[in-house]
Amino acid sequence: MDELWEEALGQLREKLGKQNFETWIQPIRMRARDGAEITLEVPNKFFRDWLMEHFLTSIQETLSILSQQNVKLSVTVNQQLQKSRALEKKPEREKPKPSRVNNLIPKYNFENFVVGASNQFAHAASLAVANQPGDHYNPLFIYGGVGLGKTHLINAIGHRVVEKRPALKVFYLSSESFMNELIGSLRRDRMDEFKSRFRNVDVLILDDVQFIAGKERTQEEFFHTFNSLYESRKQIIITSDRFPKEIPGLEDRLRNRFEWGLIADIQPPDMETRVAILQKKAELEGVQLPHEVALFLASHIDSNVRELEGSLTRLGAFGSLTKTPITIELAKEVLQNTLRGAHRELTIENIQKTICDYFDIKIGDLKAKRRTRNIALPRQVAMYLCRKYTSTSFPAIGYKFGGRDHSTVIHASKTIEKKIKEDPHMEATIDKLEKNLNVKR
Known part of the structure; x- marks a missing residue:
């Protein structure tokens, strides 16, 4: 090994850390050195692209300092490196993953999940999917804020499937893990193994899907994984911190597929x-x-x-x-x-009940299709307060009001905002309602 390259490796190990070094630097080979021009070899094109984007500057700076000249780097692909490294590591081949259950969190099951008004629908949907995976509600998309029980529910589904139908293969992971496994498979040129692993399961559970937004290659691969599983009538379960339409950077084709099945939200508990x-x-x-x-x-x-x-x-x-x-x-x-x-975060249900008590109407009236003034105005006020005092998205609020479109919620909010400025009576009404809700404007 070239002495300059050997010395550079030692410094890069300290500079980049053990994991980055072993993953992205150690596989590199110095192919040629002609004065200040150095050619490096890497196993495949993906490796080269990632290296040039994330680590090439560090390598170039290190070599320039050590050689005391302005080093110019070029990177070429040599697929034989992949084969030789595979042979070197053959005795240490990674152990095969369990085929039945993978990564389910033991403590999360239906027995210790507490059901209330805020999560009743999501719980019922999860039970239905657990009892008949792939038959109904595919995909199942559960969304809600941090710490409300999404991860608990989807793991409970996995455990119930394993209990009732042990022949089925269940796979649970976070979207970040999915992305990391994809990167590793691309780097090692093992995409066939990756595809086989994720497309030959009966139930795929992906947590926090919002984290793949904006990551083009990850979304591309999950799109094809989704299609393969869906066409084979395999169950797909997804969670997010928000409604599909509200996830920034998510491709439309994925957004549309997430809405093919059943969408259930979890609100803060009463x-x-x-x-x-x-x-x-x-x-x-x-x-x-x-x-x-x-x-x-x-x-x-x-x-x-x-x-x-x-x-x-x-x-x-x-x-x-x-x-x-x-x-x-x-x-x-x-x-x-x-x-x-600690802070108080109102729920849509709290606000709906307060509105109904104040205007002397029923919850069903807020969700009905009627547009008479004695119903339409309270409904608009309720939507306005939901948007102001909850973290719920426009589409999710609309869903809670009889499945209305997000544009209806936006219109209602703007209408009430305008009336508050122009109509003292409306301003007083909102003040009273906010006092009843124990919040301040």
Whole structure:
């Protein structure tokens, strides 16, 4: 090996880190060196393109400093490198992946999932898919904010399928893992293995699909994977933090396919559900949680299940380690930072109920097709407040109001904003409603 290149490798290992070095630098071979002109060899075209975009500058700078001249680099492809490296590594071939179940998180199942108004539809859809994968609701697309139970539900589906139909192959992974496996397969020139792995499953579960947005090659491969599975009537389950139309950078052809099946959202849990979640968590962890403490926690941490459960875990651990009974006073002391940072995020259901109580109408009226003024105005006000005080997208709000289009929600919001500025009576109405919702303008 050329002494200059050997010395450069040592510096690049320190500069780029072990993982980047072993993945992208170690496979390179120096083919030729003619003064300041150096030719490097890489295993395939994808490797070359990635190297030139992400690491070529670092290599060039390192070689220039070591050789004390302005090095000019060229990179060529030599597919024999791939074969020789494969032979070198043959004794250490990676172990085959399990064929039945892969990556499912053991603790997430239907038995410990707490059902409430905020997640009832998503839970019912998940049960239906788990009992008959590939037959109905394909794909199943579940969306909602962070920490609301999406990952719990989709893992529960996987576990139920494995339990009821053990012959089926289930595969769960995050979209980031999908992308990393794709990059690795391209680099090692093993795309046939990649395609076989993902297209020969019966249930594919992909978490946080929004992370592939803007990544052209990843979207391209997932598009073909989706088509292959769908045409074979294999079940596809996807989660995201938002409605398909609201994912920026997502290709239209994927967006359209995500809407072929059933879309279900999960909202922040209501008070009753939050208390039930705490009680279930306390039961599972063996924590003695008085009802008044559960009510206190549920009233102060009201938008994120993960934060709610994490608070109970910290409180339970403190009580156990210090042999202190759990009380509201202890909760205030142990969780003071969490309680100080907690904020109230209204749900669409909260707002709809408040509107109906104020205008003396029924929930069904808000979702009906009628456009009479005594219904249309409250509906517009409700949509306006939903958009203002929840993180829910326009399409998702429209769905909660009888499946209306997102443009209807946008129009309603703009209409009420205009009326607030022009009509003192409307401004007073909104003030009263916001007081009833315990929010401030």
